[in-house]
Amino acid sequence: xxxxxxxxxxFGMDYGxxxxxxxxxxxxxxxxxxxxRGYFPDSGxxxxxxxxxxxxxxxxxxxxxxxxSSEDLALRLIYPMRNGIVAKDDERAWAVVREIxxxxxxxxxxxxxxxxxxxxxxxxxxxxxxxxxxxxxKIYGDLxxxxxxxxxxxxxxxxxxxxxxxxxxxxxIESGHGNTQICPISRYPIRNAVVTINRGGGDAxxxxxEIMKDAGYGDLAREESLVRRVKEGIGLxxxxxxxxxxxGKRNPKRLRVKFKVPGTRITVELEEEPWRRFLIGEFVFxxxxxxxxxxxxxxxxxxxxxxxxxxTFLGMLDFGExxxxxxxxxxxxxxxxxxxxxxxxGGNFSWxxxxxxxxxxxxxxxxxxxxxxxxxxxxVKVAVADSPQYSVWRGCIIYGYVVPEDYEWDWDRMxxxxxx
Amino acid sequence: MRPKAIKLFGRIWYDVRLEGGLEVEPWDRLLDPxxxxxxxxxxxxMRYVFSGGTLSPIPSPRPDGGDFHMAVELEEARxxxxxxxxxxxxxxxxxxxxxxxxxxEGLDFSKLRDWASRAGEGFSSDREGAFSSKLIVKxxxxxxxxxxxxxxxxxxxxxxxxxxxxxEVLASILKEGSPNG
Numbered sequence: 001x002x003x004x005x006x007x008x009x010x011f012g013m014d015y016g017x018x019x020x021x022x023x024x025x026x027x028x029x030x031x032x033x034x035x036x037r038g039y040f041p042d043s044g045x046x047x048x049x050x051x052x053x054x055x056x057x058x059x060x061x062x063x064x065x066x067x068x069s070s071e072d073l074a075l076r077l078i079y080p081m082r083n084g085i086v087a088k089d090d091e092r093a094w095a096v097v098r099e100i101x102x103x104x105x106x107x108x109x110x111x112x113x114x115x116x117x118x119x120x121x122x123x124x125x126x127x128x129x130x131x132x133x134x135x136x137x138k139i140y141g142d143l144x145x146x147x148x149x150x151x152x153x154x155x156x157x158x159x160x161x162x163x164x165x166x167x168x169x170x171x172x173i174e175s176g177h178g179n180t181q182i183c184p185i186s187r188y189p190i191r192n193a194v195v196t197i198n199r200g201g202g203d204a205x206x207x208x209x210e211i212m213k214d215a216g217y218g219d220l221a222r223e224e225s226l227v228r229r230v231k232e233g234i235g236l237x238x239x240x241x242x243x244x245x246x247x248g249k250r251n252p253k254r255l256r257v258k259f260k261v262p263g264t265r266i267t268v269e270l271e272e273e274p275w276r277r278f279l280i281g282e283f284v285f286x287x288x289x290x291x292x293x294x295x296x297x298x299x300x301x302x303x304x305x306x307x308x309x310x311x312t313f314l315g316m317l318d319f320g321e322x323x324x325x326x327x328x329x330x331x332x333x334x335x336x337x338x339x340x341x342x343x344x345x346g347g348n349f350s351w352x353x354x355x356x357x358x359x360x361x362x363x364x365x366x367x368x369x370x371x372x373x374x375x376x377x378x379x380v381k382v383a384v385a386d387s388p389q390y391s392v393w394r395g396c397i398i399y400g401y402v403v404p405e406d407y408e409w410d411w412d413r414m415x416x417x418x419x420x
Numbered sequence: 421m422r423p424k425a426i427k428l429f430g431r432i433w434y435d436v437r438l439e440g441g442l443e444v445e446p447w448d449r450l451l452d453p454x455x456x457x458x459x460x461x462x463x464x465x466m467r468y469v470f471s472g473g474t475l476s477p478i479p480s481p482r483p484d485g486g487d488f489h490m491a492v493e494l495e496e497a498r499x500x501x502x503x504x505x506x507x508x509x510x511x512x513x514x515x516x517x518x519x520x521x522x523x524x525e526g527l528d529f530s531k532l533r534d535w536a537s538r539a540g541e542g543f544s545s546d547r548e549g550a551f552s553s554k555l556i557v558k559x560x561x562x563x564x565x566x567x568x569x570x571x572x573x574x575x576x577x578x579x580x581x582x583x584x585x586x587x588e589v590l591a592s593i594l595k596e597g598s599p600n601g
Contacts, residue, residue: 026519028522032570107569109546109550111545111546111550111565112552398478398493
């Protein structure tokens with residue numbers, strides 16, 4: 001009965017730097033998504049005291065209704081994760097993590113009387129330090145007291161992706177808003193071979209903002225959510241950046257683009273130098289072309305190397321080099337098998353390759369193949385996860401279904417169910 | 421609302437006795453008859469993409485003895501395809517667990533909730549309109565849960581061979597929540 005109960009109430013949580021994706025097994029194909037952030041209202045203000053219930057942190061859809069001036073945002077709007085990591089002593093950040101967790105669980109609390117809490121499977125970055133597991137389990141223990149959690153476990157995001165695709169020997173490249181993790185998996189993540197890159201969708205947003213400024217949309221370029229939509233609307237991945245730029249200069253009409261933001265009167269048009277669309281995609285995969293230097297010189301931050309916990313995130317490493325570097329840390333016999341099963345996951349791989357730009361614009365898997373070919377690796381199979389932005393969550397759900405209910409958490413193996 | 425236009429996500433599971441040292445894997449036994457009912461379009465790893473939906477086995481620890489828990493995941497499945505998987509599974513067992521989720525457009529959740537409260541047992545609901553009820557539809561016992569806030573309807577139960585097919589059960593339920601029904 002306990003096993004049956006666990007299968008019915010498995011609940012997945014994917015803590016990304018930008019988004020928090022959550023939902024029970026009954027969500028079907030996709031989870032709910034909120035931004036991974038929280039707003040700390042000025043609880044001393046008479047307006048809050050008179051009109052609102054005292055809330056320490058506001059999360060989810062309500063956040064925009066609490067926002068005030070732009071200056072206020074930096075102080076009160078907290079994004080708890082940086083490159084998938086929450087600093088150990090950052091109490092406000094952990095308060096946000098607690099609140100989004102509670103929000104996710106509460107919004108799916110089943111009405112039935114027999115409900116005694118979810119079996120939560122959370123997913124963190126593959127380089128998340130042990131203290132993050134401990135802190136999460138502490139939060140889950142508190143929420144168990146509110147009847148929301150029966151047991152919990154935590155797995156690495158790349159492993160969740162592999163599970164979602166039922167592949168146990170592969171390289172998972174999980175590229176989100178803040179960073180990219182390249183993680184070989186042979187039944188389990190090979191931790192010593194994980195390569196982390198300090199570059200993700202957020203960096204492509206930053207470049208898109210610069211391109212918008214140059215095109216005369218400086219006023220709009222300040223709003224990150226708008227910039228992100230423009231990026232998704234106009235950004236392209238070039239097969240070869242030099243050729244794409246030349247073609248764009250020769251035949252700009254072919255690349256001209258007008259992007260209308262749905263539900264608004266806003267239109268963004270790249271009329272003068274439409275070839276710059278290719279820079280957005282190229283920057284994600286390989287930011288080393290000289291054309292990017294002019295943006296760095298004008299103040300766009302260069303993705304730098306950072307050390308977070310025990311991990312060093314390399315900023316300018318191209319994805320091809322990153323994959324080779326990661327695979328070559330694995331046993332030689334395993335390496336060909338890993339190259340033959342490369343899985344791309346995360347919203348940062350959702351690039352369109354329009355038919356009318358065939359030969360110039362390519363999709364993510366073709367780009368990865370091209371980057372590896374440049375390094376002499378040809379026997380490669382690359383697949384983009386179905387609904388790449390949801391595959392971590394889906395892996396969490398399957399993991400929760402599969403791990404036996406009576407399998408207790410083990411800190412050495414980092415697997416099993418933690419009881420409150 | 422036409423059930424055939426609906427896409428379903430979920431799982432089907434049952435316990436089988438592994439006899440004769442696993443000569444025929446339960447997965448292969450399941451897959452074989454489905455191939456005759458729906459065209460296999462492609463295979464991606466362990467995901468089998470049929471014309472009626474995608475099917476993949478959910479890994480399960482192998483028991484030293486006793487029954488093996490066979491579970492498969494359904495993605496973007498048409499109701500008739502769910503029937504096909506159910507019937508294939510029922511060649512080996514008398515009953516199967518079935519869990520289906522859908523996001524039905526245009527469903528009147530409050531109407532369905534009212535029906536479920538009258539027709540079912542153990543009805544419960546919350547302030548946001550989520551509800552749960554245990555029903556017997558077309559001879560099959562199932563628990564129906566609705567989350568109008570998220571637009572999700574889920575059906576879960578142990579379906580018995582020889583009673584109503586999953587598509588029939590689903591069609592009956594959706595009819596009760598149809599704005600025009």
